[in-house]
Amino acid sequence: MKRERRSRSASDTGETQADGEAPRGVRHSFRAFRQRDFTIFWCGALVSNTGSWLSNLAVPYVLYQITESALWVALVSVAQFLPGIFLAPAGGSMADRRNRKRVLLFTQSGMALSALLLWACWISGWHQPVVLLLLVGVGGVFAGINLPSWQSFVSDLVPRGDLHSAVTLNSLQFNAARSIGPALAGLLLAVLGPSWTFLLNAVSFLFVLGALTLIRTTPARPAHPTSGGVTRRFLAALGYIRRRPGLVMALVVSVLVGVLGNPIFQFTVVFAESVFGVGPVGLGILNAAFGLGAVIAAPLVSGWNHKVSLGQVVRWGLLIYGLGIVAFGIAPGYVFGVVALVVVGGCFLAVVSALNTSMQVIVADHMRGRVMACRIMCYTASFPIGGLVQGFVSDRLGPRTAVCWAGALMLVAAVLLMRWRGETRLARLDDPHDDARLVPVTS
Numbered sequence: 001m002k003r004e005r006r007s008r009s010a011s012d013t014g015e016t017q018a019d020g021e022a023p024r025g026v027r028h029s030f031r032a033f034r035q036r037d038f039t040i041f042w043c044g045a046l047v048s049n050t051g052s053w054l055s056n057l058a059v060p061y062v063l064y065q066i067t068e069s070a071l072w073v074a075l076v077s078v079a080q081f082l083p084g085i086f087l088a089p090a091g092g093s094m095a096d097r098r099n100r101k102r103v104l105l106f107t108q109s110g111m112a113l114s115a116l117l118l119w120a121c122w123i124s125g126w127h128q129p130v131v132l133l134l135l136v137g138v139g140g141v142f143a144g145i146n147l148p149s150w151q152s153f154v155s156d157l158v159p160r161g162d163l164h165s166a167v168t169l170n171s172l173q174f175n176a177a178r179s180i181g182p183a184l185a186g187l188l189l190a191v192l193g194p195s196w197t198f199l200l201n202a203v204s205f206l207f208v209l210g211a212l213t214l215i216r217t218t219p220a221r222p223a224h225p226t227s228g229g230v231t232r233r234f235l236a237a238l239g240y241i242r243r244r245p246g247l248v249m250a251l252v253v254s255v256l257v258g259v260l261g262n263p264i265f266q267f268t269v270v271f272a273e274s275v276f277g278v279g280p281v282g283l284g285i286l287n288a289a290f291g292l293g294a295v296i297a298a299p300l301v302s303g304w305n306h307k308v309s310l311g312q313v314v315r316w317g318l319l320i321y322g323l324g325i326v327a328f329g330i331a332p333g334y335v336f337g338v339v340a341l342v343v344v345g346g347c348f349l350a351v352v353s354a355l356n357t358s359m360q361v362i363v364a365d366h367m368r369g370r371v372m373a374c375r376i377m378c379y380t381a382s383f384p385i386g387g388l389v390q391g392f393v394s395d396r397l398g399p400r401t402a403v404c405w406a407g408a409l410m411l412v413a414a415v416l417l418m419r420w421r422g423e424t425r426l427a428r429l430d431d432p433h434d435d436a437r438l439v440p441v442t443s
Contacts (some may be wrong), residue, residue: 030159032166037159044211046173051204053181058197060269061130070270078201079137081380084144089234092373095148105212106144112205116140119198148373172298172352179291186284237370245423246362246431251378258382262409263390264325270399276334284314289338293345311426318414321347325407329400364434388421395432
């Protein structure tokens with residue numbers, strides 16, 4: 001039997017409280033957990049993403065052991081994210097026209113299969129870098145289709161008043177996995193070897209698949225969806241974004257983070273081996289520092305959104321983000337580097353969750369999947385480009401130089417954005433929602 005989508009009235013959105021006062025502080029930041037389906041989805045995603053981070057650390061680690069090249073490590077990002085650049089339009093179209101839950105079940109199953117193949121190839125002795133990159137790319141194909149539905153699905157699970165909390169908690173779950181996964185991966189690599197990290201990653205997908213089967217929410221789609229093929233619908237989304245300065249600014253900052261900020265995550269492998277001289281356990285701690293920073297920042301970002309605008313979060317988050325990257329680049333020792341990465345992780349959570357929330361709030365519901373696909377395309381294109389450039393610089397001038405220059409450029413960009421007063425400025429990240437009527441998805 002078809003389920004009717006719940007009405008998002010004022011009482012359902014959480015925008016008003018029985019006592020007439022809006023919730024405040026840390027307790028307010030976790031309000032999305034009041035929704036059963038979101039909580040189930042969040043728990044399954046946490047386990048699955050923790051498993052993914054086992055592989056995300058193990059693949060660059062074994063590649064650096066084999067090749068001793070930062071450029072090969074950067075190619076992991078290319079193989080992982082390049083398919084998403086080309087498949088995001090199709091994924092966004094599917095997110096707007098198909099049942100998002102069914103799309104996620106299909107793509108998560110494909111990602112689980114690619115993870116299982118990676119484990120099978122490793123235990124069979126196929127350790128060639130090209131083979132590893134190819135299998136990472138297979139998972140990237142399914143991820144490219146998956147991401148627009150994944151990000152859009154969050155809005156199906158909570159009323160609009162809890163959307164900020166849900167988006168921040170979704171980012172928190174990802175970054176908590178970033179903290180737990182690498183730390184566990186470091187121990188596994190040191191004690192049992194890479195094969196166990198690949199196997200546990202494959203097994204972890206069972207949790208998110210199980211969570212999806214338990215979710216009862218019926219996703220929504222527009223009453224009058226855009227007609228035409230994938231290309232036409234995607235061009236319509238681009239035109240929609242151009243008319244909304246808040247969405248344009250969110251995409252610009254996403255590219256900035258992807259090019260200058262994100263590559264530091266892959267450089268932990270290089271710093272652990274070539275700068276700090278620590279083993280896989282030390283490498284795991286370096287990566288866990290990102291997640292720890294995110295866990296600390298999440299309640300502050302979501303719990304006090306009634307006092308701090310999204311534009312202010314991005315403005316100051318970018319500035320401190322750049323300082324944290326420079327601090328890591330010049331870190332005199334391992335402990336200082338860990339502390340710097342805690343700061344970087346917190347700023348990454350603050351900036352990315354604010355950008356994601358801004359786009360989710362501004363966009364009309366019938367354009368959500370395609371607009372999020374545009375964001376994914378911009379972000380996934382910028383990440384490997386930044387990684388390749390910084391990997392190239394690192395191989396020739398050293399990893400410290402590459403990281404410091406990236407941080408310095410982010411500082412300059414942050415200052416320029418803070419001073420910009422044009423139509424497309426950071427304050428537009430707080431633009432209001434574009435309302436649209438929804439109907440239940442039945443196919």
